[in-house]
Amino acid sequence: xxxxxxxxxxxxxxxxxxxxxxxxxxxxxxxxxxxxxxxxxxxxxxxxxxxxxxxxxxxxxxxxxxxxxxxxxxxxxxxxxxxxxxxxxxxxxxxxxxxxxxxxxxxxxxxxx
Amino acid sequence: xxxxxxxxxxxxxxxxxxxxxxxxxxxxxxxxxxxxxxxxxxxxxxxxxxxxxxxxxxxxxxxxxxxxxxxxxxxxxxxxxxxxxxxxxxxxxxxxxxxxxxxxxxxxxxxxxxxxxx
Numbered sequence: 001x002x003x004x005x006x007x008x009x010x011x012x013x014x015x016x017x018x019x020x021x022x023x024x025x026x027x028x029x030x031x032x033x034x035x036x037x038x039x040x041x042x043x044x045x046x047x048x049x050x051x052x053x054x055x056x057x058x059x060x061x062x063x064x065x066x067x068x069x070x071x072x073x074x075x076x077x078x079x080x081x082x083x084x085x086x087x088x089x090x091x092x093x094x095x096x097x098x099x100x101x102x103x104x105x106x107x108x109x110x111x112x113x
Numbered sequence: 114x115x116x117x118x119x120x121x122x123x124x125x126x127x128x129x130x131x132x133x134x135x136x137x138x139x140x141x142x143x144x145x146x147x148x149x150x151x152x153x154x155x156x157x158x159x160x161x162x163x164x165x166x167x168x169x170x171x172x173x174x175x176x177x178x179x180x181x182x183x184x185x186x187x188x189x190x191x192x193x194x195x196x197x198x199x200x201x202x203x204x205x206x207x208x209x210x211x212x213x214x215x216x217x218x219x220x221x222x223x224x225x226x227x228x229x230x231x
Contacts, residue, residue: 043206043222089156103156
């Protein structure tokens with residue numbers, strides 16, 4: 001069964017600190033993996049996208065890693081800011097004739113001043 | 114980059130009435146759009162795949178007659194929640210395939226619609 005699991009479920013950190021969010025998946029055949037940031041009451045916004053052959057992808061203070069062998073990904077946020085408070089969703093695309101998205105349950109991040 | 118516009122952002126309606134939500138792809142054509150529903154503190158759940166010029170494909174458990182989808186043009190898909198009930202209150206989000214995705218499928222999401230049925 002195609003599944004995407006994220007941890008932790010929620011996280012509280014102080015402004016300026018770093019944090020790492022985890023994503024484990026069992027999706028086959030794997031196409032790509034995206035990390036989205038979703039502010040409360042808004043649609044998800046793509047942060048990074050990685051294909052099978054990519055190990056690391058950065059977008060400003062966001063760095064995503066992918067280990068296709070262990071089917072794990074992480075999103076590292078450096079020098080967190082208050083505006084980083086949001087839900088971070090890991091989404092894995094399965095190539096099944098037509099592309100299909102499998103969404104993780106997300107990690108809710110709260111950055112405190 | 115590609116932009117998907119969703120309207121309205123918030124709507125409150127009385128129980129038993131119908132509500133229409135629009136999803137537009139700006140500056141690109143989208144033959145396929147997707148509709149999702151998200152309950153508080155839960156992940157996005159795919160409701161249906163909207164295909165331009167043909168019938169939508171609904172996920173298991175989603176009532177076709179309750180959630181009417183019309184994809185009449187290459188830039189517009191609409192979701193109509195018919196005879197809405199309080200349990201239909203949710204956050205509805207659409208997405209469309211970004212033509213700039215190249216070999217990698219790229220999807221852009223709308224900003225979502227918060228539906229509250231009272």
